[in-house]
Amino acid sequence: MPEDNAANSICCTLRPAVERADDGLLRLYAPAKINLNLLVGPLGADGYHPLDSLVAKVSLYDCLELRLRDDGRLEFSCDGFDCGADSKNLAMLAGQMLAEGRTVPGADILLKKYIPPGGGLGGGSSDAATVLAGLNDLWELGLPADELSHLAGRLGSDVPLFLGPAVARMTGRGEQLAPIDVYPFRAVLILPEVACATAAVYKAFDAAGSTRMPEQLDVHLLTSPPSQWRDMLVNQLESPAMESAGELAELRDALGKALPLPVHMSGSGSTLFVLCDNQAEATDTLERIPKPIQSCCRIVRMNSW
Numbered sequence: 002m003p004e005d006n007a008a009n010s011i012c013c014t015l016r017p018a019v020e021r022a023d024d025g026l027l028r029l030y031a032p033a034k035i036n037l038n039l040l041v042g043p044l045g046a047d048g049y050h051p052l053d054s055l056v057a058k059v060s061l062y063d064c065l066e067l068r069l070r071d072d073g074r075l076e077f078s079c080d081g082f083d084c085g086a087d088s089k090n091l092a093m094l095a096g097q098m099l100a101e102g103r104t105v106p107g108a109d110i111l112l113k114k115y116i117p118p119g120g121g122l123g124g125g126s127s128d129a130a131t132v133l134a135g136l137n138d139l140w141e142l143g144l145p146a147d148e149l150s151h152l153a154g155r156l157g158s159d160v161p162l163f164l165g166p167a168v169a170r171m172t173g174r175g176e177q178l179a180p181i182d183v184y185p186f187r188a189v190l191i192l193p194e195v196a197c198a199t200a201a202v203y204k205a206f207d208a209a210g211s212t213r214m215p216e217q218l219d220v221h222l223l224t225s226p227p228s229q230w231r232d233m234l235v236n237q238l239e240s241p242a243m244e245s246a247g248e249l250a251e252l253r254d255a256l257g258k259a260l261p262l263p264v265h266m267s268g269s270g271s272t273l274f275v276l277c278d279n280q281a282e283a284t285d286t287l288e289r290i291p292k293p294i295q296s297c298c299r300i301v302r303m304n305s306w
Contacts, residue, residue, distance in 0.1 A: 013299050015060045018306050019135070026068050027139055031131040032304045033061040033122035034162065035188065035267040035274055037223070039236040042214035044207055049158075049174050053217050057168040057183055058304035061190065063116050063128050065092065067135045070107035075100060081114035091129035091156055096136055098152055105140050119196025121268025123163065129156045130163035167304055170220060183223040183303065187283035189275045189290070190299045191256065195248045197270035205241035227276040234265055234276075242270035249273075252294070260289055 016030040034056050042051035063081075070076070077093040084090050092112050099105075110132060116124030130153050137144050146164065153160035158175040166180035215235070222230045243250040249271050256264045262275050277283040283300045290298060 013060055013301055015302060015305065016062055019138075024068075026066055027135050029065045029067065029131050029135045030062040031065060031116075031124070031127035031163065032058040033116045033124055033127065033301075034058050035122070035190075035272070036236060037183075037265075037276075038218050038234050039238060039268065040214050040217060041206060041211070041237045043211050044203075050203065050206075051173065051214065052171060052175050053214060054171045054175075055168070055181065055183075055218065055220065055223065056162060056171050057186075058163070058306075059188060059190075059301040060304055061116055061122065061299060061301050063124055063131075064113040065128065065131050065135060066109075066111040066113070067132070067139050068109045068111075069139060070109060072107055073105060074107040075110065076108075077110045077112070079112045079114055081112075082116070082118055084112060084114055085118075091125045091160070092132045095129040095132040095152075095156055095160075098156065099133055099136050099140075099142070103140075103142070105136075105142075108136060108139060117192050117196075117272070119198070120192060120272040121197065121266065121270050122272050123159060123268070126157050126160045127163040129153065129160050134164060167306055168223075170217070181220045181223065184226050184278075185303050185305075186227050187277040187280055187300060187302050189277065189283055189286045190301055191252070191264075191273040191275075191290070191294065192297045192299065193249060193252055193271050193273070194297070195246050195252075195271045197242050197246055197249065199269045201245045202238050202242045202269040205244045206238060209241065211237070226278040228278050231263055231265075231276045234263070236266050238269045239266045242266060246271060255291060255294070259291055260286060262286060 020028040037055040040053040075096045077087050116122050133149050150161045150164050154176050165178045168181050168183045169178045170181050264273050266273050275286050
C-alpha cells in the first residue's frame with residue numbers, strides 16, 4: 002500500500018465526492034466498499050450466483066483527476082497500485098463508453114490508486130462509476146441518474162452500487178439496490194499483500210455444494226452500534242477464500258487470537274475488517290493487532306455519500 006503521508010491522508014480522511022479547481026480540473030474521490038453481510042446462492046443457469054449483501058462505502062479512496070481536452074481524445078494514466086493494461090481498466094472503459102456516439106471535447110484521466118486490487122473492496126468498479134459521473138459533469142452531458150446506472154451495469158454488475166446510496170442492500174447479480182440505514186461505524190481494515198482471485202473463490206464455493214441462500218440479517222438491527230450485531234455477520238465466501246489462499250487463513254487466525262472482536266472479510270477477499278462503535282474502540286483494536294501486521298491496517302469510517 003502507498004505509504005507516504007499524503008496518500009494516507011487521502012485514503013482515510015472523509016472526503017467530498019468532488020473538488021473543483023480554479024483551472025477547471027475535477028478531482029473526484031472513488032470510495033471503497035465493505036460487505037457487512039454477504040450471502041451467495043448456488044450458480045444459476047445464466048452463469049451467475051444470486052447475491053444478497055449489505056454493503057457500505059468507507060473512507061478509503063482512489064482519486065481521479067479529470068481535465069478537459071480540445072481534441073476529442075481520452076488519455077489515461079495511473080499512479081499508485083498497478084492498474085493493469087489501460088485498455089482493460091474500468092475507468093478508461095467507462096470514459097470510452099460515455100463518449101461512444103457523442104461529440105465530446107475529450108479528457109485527461111489520471112487515476113491515483115490507493116485501493117488495493119484483488120481485495121474485495123470494489124476499487125475498479127468505484128473508479129468506473131466515478132468516471133461516468135465525473136465526465137457527465139465535465140462534458141455537460143446532462144444524463145439522468147437512471148441512464149448513468151444503466152451504463153454502469155454494462156461495465157459490471159456491481160458498478161451501479163457506487164452511483165447509489167452510502168449503504169445499500171444489494172441483490173440479484175448486484176445490480177438491485179435498496180438504501181438502508183446503518184450506525185456511523187468505524188472499522189479497522191487489514192489490507193494484506195495477498196490478492197484473492199474471484200473466480201477461484203467462487204469455484205471453491207461451488208465445490209462445497211451450497212444448495213440455498215440463507216435469510217438476510219434484519220437490516221433494522223444495523224441502526225444500533227456494531228457491538229450489538231457484528232457477531233451476527235456472515236460472508237459465505239470467507240471459507241472458500243481461506244481455502245484458496247493459505248496466507249490469508251494464517252492471517253485470519255493470527256488476528257482471531259489477538260483480538261476480542263470478530264474479524265470479517267469483504268467480498269471474495271482478501272481484505273479483512275473489524276467493525277467498531279467509535280474511534281476510541283478502533284484505535285484500541287489497531288493497537289492490539291501484532292506490530293508486523295499494523296503497517297497494512299487503516300482505520301476508516303462509514304462514507305456519508
